C-alpha cells in the first residue's frame with residue numbers, strides 16, 4: 001500500500017479524494033492522471049447523524065491509505081480520546097482534525113438545556129500528539145478578506161503548528177493569490193508542514209447551492225456566478241472540469257503537496273478531470289494561470305474577493321480602556337507574587353469544600369464577571385490568554401482562535417462580530433499578538449465547569 005504521509009514527505013504530489021459517509025461509494029481510484037490518489041472520509045458533513053468515519057472506513061478497500069476527518073462539533077475530549085484508541089486499533093494513521101462547522105442541531109443552552117460544545121482543533125492536535133503514532137492534519141482558511149479575520153486565521157495557524165500539526169489542508173476556494181499567501185507564510189516562518197489545497201469542480205448548480213445555503217467560509221462572488229451562468233448557457237459545462245484540472249496543476253506548480261478533491265468521486269467525473277490534467281500538465285505556471293484567468297474572465301484580480309465594506313478597523317476606545325483596566329487587575333490580583341500567596345492561603349481552608357461556601361463563591365464570581373466579560377462559570381478562567389474577551393461568548397466556545405466560518409469579521413452564526421476578529425484587532429493595537437500566537441489554551445475538563453475559577457486558579461499556583 002502506498003503511504004499517504006510518506007508521499008507528502010517525499011514531495012510526490014497526490015490527490016486526496018473526499019468521500020461523504022452519507023453516500024456509499026464502492027469505486028475508489030488509486031491514481032488520477034499520474035498522481036497517487038488516497039481516501040479522505042468526512043465527519044458529519046451531510047447531517048449531524050451521518051455514519052461515523054471510522055465505521056465508514058471499513059467499506060473502502062484496505063489497499064488504499066486513508067485520512068479520517070474528526071470534527072469537534074458536539075464532541076468533548078473524552079469522545080476524542082475514545083476515537084483515538086479506536087482509530088489506532090483499526091490501524092488508521094492519518095487524521096484531519098477540525099473544529100467543524102456549526103452543528104445543524106446546535107443548542108445555545110437556553111432554558112436549562114445543555115449548550116453544544118465544540119472540541120477545538122488545537123486541543124485535538126495536542127491530545128493526539130500526546131497519544132502518538134498519528135500523522136495529524138489541520139484545516140486552514142486563507143480566503144479571508146478583512147484584516148482582523150485574516151490575522152486571526154494566521155495567528156491560529158501558528159498555534160496549530162505549535163500544537164503539533166504535521167500537514168495542512170485549506171478550505172475550498174478559488175483565489176489563487178490567497179493560496180500563494182499561505183505558501184509564502186509557511187516559507188517565511190520556515191514551517192516544514194506540507195500543505196494541500198481543497199478543490200471542487202464548480203458547476204453553476206453547486207455554486208448556487210453554496211450561495212443559497214451560505215456554506216460557512218466559502219467565498220463565491222457574483223462575478224464567478226455570472227461566468228458560470230454564461231458558460232452553462234453556451235453549453236460549455238466541461239469547463240467545470242477543465243478549471244478544476246487547471247487549479248490542481250497550478251497548486252502543483254506553486255509547491256502544494258497535493259489537493260483534497262471534494263465532490264468528484266464518480267468514475268465518469270474523475271475520467272473527465274484526468275483527461276484535462278493530462279492535456280495541460282505540460283504547461284508552466286504562467287501559462288496555466290493565463291488560461292485560468294481567461295476562463296474566469298479575470299480583469300482586475302479582484303474577481304474572487306467579496307465586496308468589502310471596509311478592510312481594516314481600529315478597536316473602539318471602550319475596548320481599549322476595558323483591556324487596560326482588566327489587564328491591570330489581572331496582573332495585580334492573579335499574577336503578582338503577593339496576590340498568589342494571599343489567594344493560596346485563603347483557598348487552602350477546608351471551609352471552601354462545603355457545598356454552600358462553594359455555591360456562594362461561584363455566584364459571587366459570576367456576578368462580578370458576567371456583566372463585564374460574559375462569564376459563564378467555566379471554572380478555568382482563560383481571560384489572561386484571550387485579552388480579557390471571554391471564550392464562552394463565542395457560540396462554539398473557542399478559546400484558541402476562530403473556526404474557518406467567518407464572513408468579513410461576522411461570526412458563522414450571523415448574529416455578532418466574531419470575537420476572534422475583535423481579539424486580533426485589539427492584540428495589534430496593544431502589541432500583544434504573541435499572546436494569541438503562542439499561548440496554547442487547554443480544553444476545559446467537563447468536571448471543572450460550574451466551579452469557581454478563582455479557587456481553582458489559586459489552588460493550582462505553585463509556591
Ligand code: SF4
Pocket residue numbers: 369373374375376377378379380381382383390391392453
Ligand atoms: S474564561 Fe471561564 S471563568 Fe473566565 S470569564 Fe470566561 S467563562 Fe468565566
